[in-house]
Amino acid sequence: MKEVSKNRKFSRSYSRLIVLVCLLCGSAALWLMLRRQQTKPGGNAPQVSEKRTPPTDPAREAPPRTRVLTPALPNNAVRTLSSEKFRARFSARVERREVESVLRTLEAARADVQHRTAAAALHQSEQSPLDIVIHDTTGDFVAATGQPWWAAAVTHDNQIELQPLEILRSRGVLNQTLRHEYAHTIIDQLSHGRAPRWLAEGLAAHIAGEGALLAQEKVTEELTVEELERRLSHPASPEEMHKLYAAAYKEVQQLIRTEGEASVWRRLVQE
Ligand SMILES: [Zn+2]
Secondary structure, three states, X not given: OHHHHHHXXXXXXXXXXXXXXXXXXXXXXXXXXHHOOOOOOOOOOOOOEEEEEOOOOHHHHOOHHHOOOOOOOOOOOEEEEEOOOEEEEEOOOOOHHHHHHHHHHHHHHHHHHHHHHHHOOOOOOOOOOEXXXXXXXXXXXXXXXXXXXXXXXXXXXXEEEEOOHHHHHHOOOHHHHHHHHHHHHHHHHHHOOOOOHHHXXXXXXXXXXXXXXXXXXXXOOOOOHHHHHHHHHOOOOHHHHHHHHHHHHHHHHHHHHHHOHHHHHHHHHHO
16 A cells, blocks of 8 residues: 555654554544534633744754654744643644634543543643644645645644644544544553554544444454454555444444443553
8 A cells, every 4th residue: 555655664663653553543534534524613712822933943843753754844934822731833824713723622622531531540641732733735744744645634742743724624524633633642641652553543533523423334344353453553455444443443332331431541551
């Protein structure tokens, strides 16, 4: 598959892990885009502050672990807008009110996830602010992240990189994408990056509210979690990834029904 071979350029093990996670997220995003499901904006208005900064040197800004994947925004001067726990970086081409809406959604997602993890007696350490990079164009996103054009977003370390907001909004996947990616940051944090793919993707989809859409995907094969995990690591095609995503979501839903969501969250620290 084109996307996978492209990402094999990153030979170190951490790059491989990041790319695999991102491809799966992108797969879900594509799946969601194709269905053009509309979502509603949510959350309360964040307290935001804005400042403008000149373009930064990515070699100086980014730690070595992410340098290859996270160059600075390529066009125009970088602006920042912050809420309590998030810091968005974007160019002058992006409207401030759009960024405010993104921050509101993320703050609402954070409050929601905090409530869920607290119910599981888990503590989220706040690595704030969480950086949100909003790219001007799909070309910029692809060039900066190495992801395929159809990927909606990439999450790695303490940063979420997004396709242009108007694209995500027009496809009706903006809020779900933000919630899904934020969930990944917490899942990674709690599991120290060791959560199985099926559990991470299924739980992120659950938190993002993607169930109604994923339920439309017919899961025709009964896979063990071991087989699901194996195939998620080497999907043969985007279409297969969509089905594996739906299977992962189904597995997590089954766990939630049988042992409760709090127990599923606690699995992350026990895996
Ligand atoms: Zn994902």
